[in-house]
Amino acid sequence: MPDLLLTPGYFLYEDPKERQIMKPYAPLGILYLCSHLRQKGFGVDVFDTTFSSRDLLFKHLRTEKPSILGIYANLMTRPNVVEILGVAREAGWTTIVGGPEPGAYALEYLQSGADFVVFGEGEITMEELLLALRDRSSNAFTKVAGVAYLDDNGMMQQTAPRGQIADLDQQPWPARDAIDIRRYVQTWRDHHGKGSINFITARGCPYKCNWCSHQVFGQSHRRRNPHMVVDEVEWLLKEYTPEMVWISDDVFTIHHGWLRDYASEMRRRGLRVPFECISRADRLNAEMLDLLAELGCFRIWIGSESGSQRLLDAMDRGVKVEQVQKAVAMSRERGIESGMFLMWGYEGEDLEDIEATIKHVSKSKPDIFFTTVSYPIKGTPYYNRISDRLIQLQPWGKSSDRELKIKGRHTQKYYSYADKLLRDEVALARLTEDSPQTGSATVAELQESIRASRAGLLSSYTEIET
């Protein structure tokens, strides 16, 4: 029986969207916890739910001798985690939740069956908590920083804040051997012709985009030694032979000096591997993009959100619309595809802002773009700003922050029109530029669809969520 069983609580085969996409990546947070705790002498297993099922996990929890169960929770997995907590508690497990969401909803998770909520980075807190829990009769856990629990009167108690790990280079690599990592790589290969694997080079982002969650790492930014990252990359390539990698940092090109050192070490060792990563337009320039291309970057995701500078400023995005357009163009010049994230429905968005976004994307012509209707993540300035207008339609444990209704906002129908309009306008811009055969059936069809979406947008303008 291990001291601790960790699980990500995410079931890929239950996620219809992800079943179509089939681009799974290993849960690095859990694997970092696992390697740290193993190094400290604890027995830790991971039940990776990703390719498994709810039934198998529940069977395991009901038939194994119970010890301590640690569950990762984020905005999307809350209903799973709440259900797992119920089963685990009933079967006699001591339960701990951590990850990006629980810190913002500590009381709710505790009332849903968690014995402890861990805030922020979990490594040191879990090390101390596991030690404190060895003697169940003592209340040593009350001295462990970075946790919340319910006292005998059912009141939430929160201990002192936990500091962050000062030197990430002292930490072991994620315990990839604790799960079937080859299955992830192979799933990619089977569905996309290329096996892929993920790693991180840093923790935390110092920017302040006000809808983005900083629950785990705060505003800190800590980087790993570039040579040690290259050690990990070299080992990953040898051990798992992926055809590409994904660098899962928040902003990979944030530190230009670091990227120069990383690139020179990769060059020195003759390493080059196709990869994708995320960045910000203001952290990209010709030199950085040259380095990315040299390193093998084939796609860069650039946060864009809106084509309206007024809205970007309201979001504290710290980026200019023109910087995004330039970054996309410069990426294209170097043969790097660009992907954009866009957001509808941010506070104060009006028709002219939607039109500005459409113009922006049509002009930039990224290779891919994804849109979402903005949703408030608890703990963010955006959430706090609109909290008095949020309505929870379903019980907390069965829903997520994505399902919160925002009073005073346009309806889903309105954003569907905005989305359709955007897609058609961008398709038209591509079509007329690539093969300017105005008058062709496709162009005419697109123009008709655009007319209909604009009319729909206008007619649904006055429909407001109440």
Ligand code: B12
């Ligand atoms: C990579 C990534 C993804 C990948 C996930 C693939 C993968 N397996 O890595 C993809 C693109 C699929 C993705 C999707 C989504 N993501 Co995402 N993602 C990230 C990102 C950039 C990195 C994750 C990572 O590897 N972190 C590094 C590890 C070391 O950190 P960590 O996981 O937080 O783990 C530490 C602590 O949380 C804690 N901990 C973690 N687990 C546990 C468990 C226990 C028991 C304990 C005690 C502690 C603990 O200790 C760990 C080590 O210190 C994070 C932002 C970030 N920098 O973390 C966003 C982030 C996690 N994603 C976020 C969101 C919103 C999403 C989506 C909902 C987006 C969407 N609209 O669809 C989806 C949800 C998908 C799903 N079904 O779960 C938010 C979550 C906010 C929240 N409150 O939940 C984040 C924080 C981004 C942000 N800043 O807002 N994401």
Ligand code: SF4
């Ligand atoms: S959206 Fe990106 S750049 Fe902005 S704060 Fe979040 S991680 Fe940082």
